[in-house]
Amino acid sequence: MSVVLYNTLSRRKEPFQPLEAGTAKIYCCGVTVYDYCHLGHARCYVVWDTVRRYLQWRGYDVHYVQNFTDIDDKILNRARKEGTTMEAISQRFIDAYHEDMARLNIQAADEYTYATHTIDGIKRLIGELENKGYAYAAGGDVYYKVRKFDGYGKLSGRKLEDMQAGASGRVAGGDAIKEYPFDFALWKGAKPEEPSWDSPWGAGRPGWHIECSAMVRDRMGDTIDIHMGGGDLTFPHHENEIAQSEAATGHPLSQYWMHNGMVNVNGEKMSKSLGNFTTIRQLLDAEDGLDPMALRLFLSQAQYRKPVDFTADAIASATKSWQTLKDGLLFGHNYGPQLNWPDSDVTLNPENDAVQRFQIAMDDDFNTPEAVAVLFELAKELRRQGNLLVHEGSIDADSEGLQQQWHTLICLAQVLGIEATADNIAVQHDGPSDDEIAGLIEQRLAAKKGKDFALADKIRDDLTAQGITLIDKPGGVTEWHR
Structure with missing residues (x-):
């Protein structure tokens, strides 16, 4: 059985058939580094880390590239406010990103790429688009001609005529230099006291959308297997990436497009204006802070394409669920010596019923809720046997089979990035002598x-x-x- 995933481009589930058998070239849209990562980022990168881990577990050689947008109006605004530089702000929050992701057990990308390190590739791509008639210079800027690209809207399902009708003549004054209201900037003319680079169109800096097109091409070639990101990036960002890249190369940018659902807080969209905006570190570092694995488990218990609602009850439930899983994951450490378990590794049996059910769930568009249910079955039985040992001094199961069950739980949980670490084990033995x-x-x-x-x-x-x-x-x- 092959892995099946939902392709936003085709709007249906499709078998995963990479360009090169046994490999998976994946690009993930990263963060704009002007602030600390929030719950939406946690959801996004837990989801894609899980997809990556599972493809690796299924035997694929995964090449995973993720970008940092390190030149942007929000970064420049924060730099002005703090009296520092764009580079200083970017580096501070790149470092913070790595710290936050490590706490959630999110693996580092195989390669990180940066917009400011790809300026030559960006200018080269814009030049190709201009030569092919897809871009034009105006007022120091360069714009993309969306009407020239026949496939514009194929990812999001939007039609230009509908968008124009819906706009009802609402066109900002700055758009007057455009040939068409929905043309978007590839290159922005330099402004006073802002970083800029020389180009054939004058000093300036790249637009947001062209950055990812150039970074994908520079690091991974014209076509990749999977392009992934948050659902809010489907339009306009990913739509514009497709228009830019495919107009320039004549090849599909990505075979599959995957998008994760958003995070709501108590039924409302998370936003600073509503006062329900929470960063990852605020959540984990509070006095009664959430265990990072409880947060990861909470996010894994929802289907990745659907929105998830962050509520106090949901987090309390996830915390309780994590305790159950943790008890199961620590079973061998706590009771293995008592059961005279050997220290040698136990080979995971692919014919094991739990392994097969886990794989069936994950093969079906990475169905983590069903996969987590398999983990709970294993953990609950291990916890029951632990209680028997404590209260009655013996178990009612085969010791060798129980060790196999524990090993299966650990291996499958690791595929979802859920682990009880050495710190968890140490906590088990803290306290009074x-x-x-x-x-x-x-x-x-x-x-x-x-x-x-x-x-x-x-x-x-x-x-x-x-x-x-x-x-x-x-x-x-x-x-x-x-």
Whole structure:
């Protein structure tokens, strides 16, 4: 069975058939680096990291390229406001991007490309478009002739005549130099105190859309396998990329176009004006901050093309779900020695029912909700066996089969980028020492004998908060486990 994905261009699911068998050339639209990444960015890059991981797991040699837009009006505005340079602002938020993505266990791209490092390729591409009659200079700028490209609108489904009718004559004054209201800028003439580069059309800087077309071409050639990005980029950004690249090369820019759904907050679009704008680091670094894996799990429990609603209840549920998965992922670390498990690796069995169901789900347009459900089945059974060990001292399953189940859970969870790290394991053993716990249990027993049940409950609750569970047994015996 092959991987099937939804192609925005054809508006249907299609088998993935790369240009070169066994490889996958993927370009992902990256961030404009003028601020910290927000929840929408988390959703976008978790989705595409998962797609990349799964294709790798299925045996594809993936070449994954992602860009940074490091020249833009928003960057320049922030630089002016802070009295610094475009380069300083860009580098600060490029560094912050890498930090935030690492916390979400998002793999680094094979290559990062930057608009400011691709100026020669951008000018070369604009020159080709001009020579072929798809671009024209006007007032120090260069514009793309959208009416000349017959396929304009094929990605978004928009028609120029409908767009023009909908505009109802609303054309900004600056558009007066254009031949057609929806022509877009390929090159912008230099403005005072702004960075600029020399070009055949005068000093200036590139437009946003031409940057990605040039970066794809420079790093990956005329045609790639998958071009991906947020759903808000379908129009105009990706539509314009297609118009530019295909007019210049005569070849499809990408065989497949994939777009992820947006993030809403309590049913409303996330925006600074509504006061519901949350950055990744605000969410993770708050006093009661969310575990990065709980956030990743939350985003993986939704189908990637659909919008996801960020609410307090949804995050509470994801946090609880992550605890279940974490218990399963840590099972071998916590109980393997007790079960005399060997340290050698266990080979993942492709005939395993859980593995097959996971693959069927992910082969179907990366259906992570169904794949996560498989993980939960494995984790819940491991947690049940852990409880049996704690409360009864033995398991009711085959030990070797249980080790295989644990290994399967770890391997499949890693495909979704969900991992319990060494820090999680260390947390399991933080808190009071064994002798301190024994002393607190004695205090609790004495409090119960003296009918000071409030103190007894407080000792139990304090230990529970530190990950210590007390088990009262007949005869006044209290056992415990971390």
